Amino acid sequence: MLKKMQDLLKQFYRIQSMNWIATKANGYGGAGQTLEILLKKAIDRDILPDYHGIEIKTKQLNSEPYIGLFSMALDNKPLRMKYIYDNFGWPSRNNPQYKVFYARINSHICRSTRKYSFQLYVNYEKEAVELKIYHNLTGELVNEELSWSFKHLELRLKSKLSYLAYVTVDRYYECESKTPYYKYQDIRFFQLRSFEQFLKLIEDGYVYVNIKLSYFKKGPREGGIDDKGTTFEIHQANLKKLFHEIDVQMDFS
Numbered sequence: 001m002l003k004k005m006q007d008l009l010k011q012f013y014r015i016q017s018m019n020w021i022a023t024k025a026n027g028y029g030g031a032g033q034t035l036e037i038l039l040k041k042a043i044d045r046d047i048l049p050d051y052h053g054i055e056i057k058t059k060q061l062n063s064e065p066y067i068g069l070f071s072m073a074l075d076n077k078p079l080r081m082k083y084i085y086d087n088f089g090w091p092s093r094n095n096p097q098y099k100v101f102y103a104r105i106n107s108h109i110c111r112s113t114r115k116y117s118f119q120l121y122v123n124y125e126k127e128a129v130e131l132k133i134y135h136n137l138t139g140e141l142v143n144e145e146l147s148w149s150f151k152h153l154e155l156r157l158k159s160k161l162s163y164l165a166y167v168t169v170d171r172y173y174e175c176e177s178k179t180p181y182y183k184y185q186d187i188r189f190f191q192l193r194s195f196e197q198f199l200k201l202i203e204d205g206y207v208y209v210n211i212k213l214s215y216f217k218k219g220p221r222e223g224g225i226d227d228k229g230t231t232f233e234i235h236q237a238n239l240k241k242l243f244h245e246i247d248v249q250m251d252f253s
Helices: 002-016 030-038 080-088 150-161 195-203 236-242
Strands: 055-060 066-071 099-105 116-123 128-135 141-149 163-173 180-192 207-215 225-235 243-246
Touching (some): 002 163, 030 055, 030 163, 055 066, 066 150, 066 207, 066 236, 080 099, 080 225, 116 141, 116 195, 128 150, 141 150, 150 180, 150 195, 195 236, 225 236, 236 243
Antiparallel strands (some): 066 225, 128 141, 163 180, 180 243, 207 225
């Protein structure tokens, strides 16, 4: 693996020497997709790592501090996201006839001005991470049947994030064309500590689940649920709690 990291480091230095680079992809995630294209690999659509067993995470400077680890839907529960949307969503500010649901949830009960609160709970007896939902007024546990199994979480974590390359990138917009330009600043390499540590970080409130549910604003599916993903995240300041950092140097032999 060290040899593969050294090869990626060499490719990164090549790309870094190109200075400011016009985007090669449109929309959100352009920096990461542009880097993938420059590395001459297909755009990431798989649960497997990006580059020869190494997952690449691209983080724009001055962006929100959370790092998406991996996306994973609730276990084998048909229409579970529709259930959350229908029962716990709230009217959109832009179009109140439709609902939205946005929540970044950890092990601390997330109380809000809305009707319900949410919490992640690591249930070792059932071998699952549960999404608990409480009624704010009564404190009643409304639902505890939503969960991710240890088995599926461990498979996804280890297959996707055993090794990580963390890339920071700067961005500016060209005034006339509004084209984004990226400058890849730094790359650091990490190795996953363990699945047990991942669970411990969920327990301690360091790992979050970010759920984003909206509605289609136009087209044939207008008004229908737009599931924008369910992602396990960690604050960038806590990255070393989940990973060991690896000192990778260029091989000039």
